[in-house]
Amino acid sequence: MIRPVVRIGPKEVHLSDPENKEIIYSMSSRYAKSPVFYNALYVPHSTFGTPSNEVHKHKRAMLNPFFSRRMVLELEGVVQHKAAKIVDLMSSAIAADRPVDLHHAFRALSVDVISDYAFNKSYDLLDSPDLGAHFFAMARGVGPAMYVFQQFPSLQRLAMKIPPWLAPMLSRPLGYVVGMQMEGVKQIEDVRTRMESGKLGTARPTIFSELLDPEKQDGWPMPSTMELKDDVYSLLVAAADTTGNAMTRAAFHVINDQQAYSKLRSELLAAFPDPRAKQDFVTLERLPYLTAVIKEALRLSLGVIGRLPRVVPEGSAKFNGYFVPAGTIVGMSSWLMHLNSDVFPNPTKFNPERWLDPVEL
Ligand code: HEM
Structure with a gap:
């Protein structure tokens, strides 16, 4: 019971x-x-990791429009384009009588869609031969570091001061955490540079160009690159396994259940x-x-x-x-x-x- x-x-x-x-x-x-749990994830400035209800409300209000039905419909072309890639991948594998790792493929699809939406630059994991295995090892590999940080918060503050090149040598999970942080900084700087040079396409909305727009801050201070990198990290990780696992489950059961x-x-x-x-x-x-x-x-x-x-x-x-x-x-x-x-x-x-x-x- x-x-x-x-x-x-x-x-x-x-x-x-x-x-x-x-x-x-x-x-x-x-x-x-x-905070005991969410601070250990080390994304203190992300919507996902914000313990204060008041700050969370503001951050969530900034993100909400991007997940409305209207926006999802605007994004349909991006999703259809990536879905067609999976169909091609499966057709050519079936023709060559070789297996496809659908779990990787579905997670890659999800990250490719959200990176396109977030930065107007898709990671295109579906185009790489290993379907982004390194990215998923990094996204999943952060787990063990979080368990330790939850028990010993001061260790976390110390760990985050370690130079990025040294972190993977000390511990593989710590290397993954720092790797994801650096990835976030790189993407924000890239969006900022493309915005300033007018090279960021404006045909459809992009999450981070909006978050970096001074006119959209609703009276709150402009977030810095170091703050916004936390939302990059949490959006990419949120997109990877959740959606990918659900699609894998659906495919597995439908293929194995004749009636369904x-x-x-x-x-x-x-x-x-x-x-x-x-x-x-x-x-x-x-x-x-x-x-x-x-x-x-x-x-x-x-x-x-x-x-x-x-x-x-x-x-x-x-x-x-x-x-x-x-x-x-x-x-x-x-x-x-x-x-x-x-x-x-x-x-x-x-x-x-x-x-x-x-x-x-
Ligand atoms: C099957 C797919 C998904 C499932 C089952 C799922 C599940 C969840 C759950 C349970 C939470 C709450 C976490 C918590 O309270 O600690 C959450 C939060 C969140 N998810 Fe997802 N998620 C999915 C897909 C996505 C995707 C594709 C994105 C976008 C890239 C996303 C972005 C977020 C964000 C930003 C939050 C934080 C929201 C907040 O703090 O208000 N999720 N998700």
Whole structure:
């Protein structure tokens, strides 16, 4: 039996009941991100890593327009172009009877799209023979450094003063952390230079040209390169595994489940009788079975699997009858929520149908 409230440390509580999710994670929640956890990720100036609710609100307001439906539609050409590359990659591999590492390919697709959107310069990992293996080793390799930094914050401050050339010699994860930081600085400087020389294309919006625009700061001080590099780092890492894992899950299950494969194929053929025709987003988003497959793949790929810690605000809180004082860290994990058998019967089964005819709980 899963207990809904478990004290996992002197000042930390793990929650599992779905009702508590809205309380601690909703957009209007006063629960701030826990600095103990988020500071260890070493992206203090990013939207993602900002513990203060007030500063977070400003940063998030700057980013929000880039993730609106309207902007996503404007970006469709970029996504279609990269998706066509994956189709070519698979067609030529099938013709040559050799395997394709779809997990790498899907993550590369996601990073290629977001780097294009962010800097107007795609990383084009899909064009490299190893599909960007080095980038993914770097993005994933930062993990072990974070665990140490969480326990020993002063070690982190010291580590960040180490010259970039020395860091990988001392520790591989530290080398990856510094590598990602340098990558962020390089990209911001590059966007800034192209903006100043008028060489940055303006046909469609670019995340960092907007963040670097003095007129868009809404009364807040202009962020420096060293501050903005944190958003580069967190956007690239956010884009890589989450989206890539979900697409890999979807592909794996659809290929291995004859019934799901036939249903999806029939739905797509009915919507696009000519398989070579452009499969546009507005038509795709209206297909019920495809939407259910995507939701089920998102559920089983788990997104960010660990607890996402928040701080109980002034006034304390009560969870499932337990009093929890202000300042306590509370968190939930997607693993427990997505695999909750009360909400998703037979939770480990890939079953898109559960989204087509949901039962009100
Ligand atoms: C399947 C795809 C994705 C999943 C499951 C996912 C999941 C999440 C989760 C769980 C968080 C909250 C993290 C926390 O509170 O610590 C988050 C935050 C965030 N994600 Fe994603 N993400 C996905 C794709 C993306 C993509 C493609 C981008 C953009 C490049 C992105 C950008 C962000 C940003 C900027 C934040 C911080 C938001 C904030 O602090 O208000 N994510 N994501």
